Amino acid sequence: MNDVMTLAAEAGEVPEGIWLFIPPLYDVIGSLAALALIAFVFVKKVLPTFNRILDERTELIQGGIARAESAQAEAKEALEEYKRLLAEARAEAGQIRENARVEGTAIVTELRTKATDDAARILENAQRQIEAERQQAAVSLRAEVGTLATELASRIVGESLADAARQSRVIDRFLDDLEAQTVADNA
Amino acid sequence: MRARAAVPLDLGECALITAATNLLLAAPGEDGGFHVPNIGEFFPPAIAFEGTIFEFNRITLVRFVAALVLCTLFWLVARRASLIPGRAQNIAEMGLDFVRVNIAEEVLGKAHARPFVPLLTTLFFAILAMNITGVVPLLNIASTSVVAVPLILAVVAWIAFVYAGIKAHGPIGYLRTSLFPSGVPWPIYIILAPIELISTFILRPATLTIRLMANMLAGHLLLVIFFALTNYLFVEASGAVKAVGVVTFGAAFAFTIFEIFIAALQAYIFTLLTAVYINLSQEAH
Numbered sequence: 327m328n329d330v331m332t333l334a335a336e337a338g339e340v341p342e343g344i345w346l347f348i349p350p351l352y353d354v355i356g357s358l359a360a361l362a363l364i365a366f367v368f369v370k371k372v373l374p375t376f377n378r379i380l381d382e383r384t385e386l387i388q389g390g391i392a393r394a395e396s397a398q399a400e401a402k403e404a405l406e407e408y409k410r411l412l413a414e415a416r417a418e419a420g421q422i423r424e425n426a427r428v429e430g431t432a433i434v435t436e437l438r439t440k441a442t443d444d445a446a447r448i449l450e451n452a453q454r455q456i457e458a459e460r461q462q463a464a465v466s467l468r469a470e471v472g473t474l475a476t477e478l479a480s481r482i483v484g485e486s487l488a489d490a491a492r493q494s495r496v497i498d499r500f501l502d503d504l505e506a507q508t509v510a511d512n513a
Numbered sequence: 514m515r516a517r518a519a520v521p522l523d524l525g526e527c528a529l530i531t532a533a534t535n536l537l538l539a540a541p542g543e544d545g546g547f548h549v550p551n552i553g554e555f556f557p558p559a560i561a562f563e564g565t566i567f568e569f570n571r572i573t574l575v576r577f578v579a580a581l582v583l584c585t586l587f588w589l590v591a592r593r594a595s596l597i598p599g600r601a602q603n604i605a606e607m608g609l610d611f612v613r614v615n616i617a618e619e620v621l622g623k624a625h626a627r628p629f630v631p632l633l634t635t636l637f638f639a640i641l642a643m644n645i646t647g648v649v650p651l652l653n654i655a656s657t658s659v660v661a662v663p664l665i666l667a668v669v670a671w672i673a674f675v676y677a678g679i680k681a682h683g684p685i686g687y688l689r690t691s692l693f694p695s696g697v698p699w700p701i702y703i704i705l706a707p708i709e710l711i712s713t714f715i716l717r718p719a720t721l722t723i724r725l726m727a728n729m730l731a732g733h734l735l736l737v738i739f740f741a742l743t744n745y746l747f748v749e750a751s752g753a754v755k756a757v758g759v760v761t762f763g764a765a766f767a768f769t770i771f772e773i774f775i776a777a778l779q780a781y782i783f784t785l786l787t788a789v790y791i792n793l794s795q796e797a798h
Binding site: 340346348349351353354355356357359360361364365367368369372373375376379382383 | 552553556562565566567568569573576577579580581583584587588590591592594595596605606609630631634635638639642643656659660661662664665666669722723
């Protein structure tokens, strides 16, 4: 066999014909052992490990997506809430403005009414006072005019009109005449 | 190579290094001369336990190296695996996802794929690891190029698709759907049933076995021829003929790349066909 110059060592027993396709028992056992080793490592260690990692990774990605979704939902909710609050605040502000306007109008009206009343009252008081003063003045004038007239008359007449009753009668008559004259003048 | 491990070597560089190393390994024996390699390559003498059922030879050794390296790599990655993958984990996940999504789920559908994913993944990576040793310097042989591994894997695939069929239709139902496909006039069954019996239960595992084995065997022979020829031309040939060695070395380089591709392709085909057979068993046709 030394004429076979190749990579491998010299050949052992070379099978022929169909025996090329029927492995010797030792080869079957050796192959089974090697393949069993590979199968064992893959089935028991490699595949479970990588499947676990694959599942974990999927879960992580799905978890991330779920978290992002929930965050988005939360943000949306917050936005809705914010919008709602804003609308509420706007409505409230409008309401307050409206109230203020109404209230202002009311106050103005009230004040105007009050001012009108006050003015009326003051006017009335003034008139009353004027009336009172006029009457007082009239009374006082009447008394004074009487005295003056009496005095004047007594001076003219030279007679003391001491008698009060007479005095009073004279004055009244004088005044009545005077009033009648005034009325006549006015008419 | 080790210093640049962080930057993955591209396929061309890998193949060139592999080709050069293999060329050195193909150094001639004392008698010199060029001899075409033969089938004896695949039946090296025993290293230990000769004649017992634990007999150990070069190919058996390479097979265990492939299995151990594959298991160690994935074990290390799986042990340090985390939610945020690193470079190694990304590559591992890409491979596992390829089998799970592009083979299992695409052929079987998401719901049916789940129970068969471990099987298909093991098939794919076991075949890939044992194929790729064919271009790894010092190992230089794919342990799938002798019949034992492809045959066992085909038997596993056979058990898987028969199991899937029985589980989907019951033993009788499975035989009926696979031997007597509906929509055929009954006299045709006389010839159709035996054909279906042979094609489903015998030819399927046989073709799985032979396709994988023959591909790897032929690939190895091609590589050996080109490396040995290049070596012979460089060392033994005289004058201008030496230059022809450049051509054969180029061919060796190209075939190394091709073999890497074939190693992955055969792993894919074997796994894909297993998935297809499982699918055919599950669906009444």
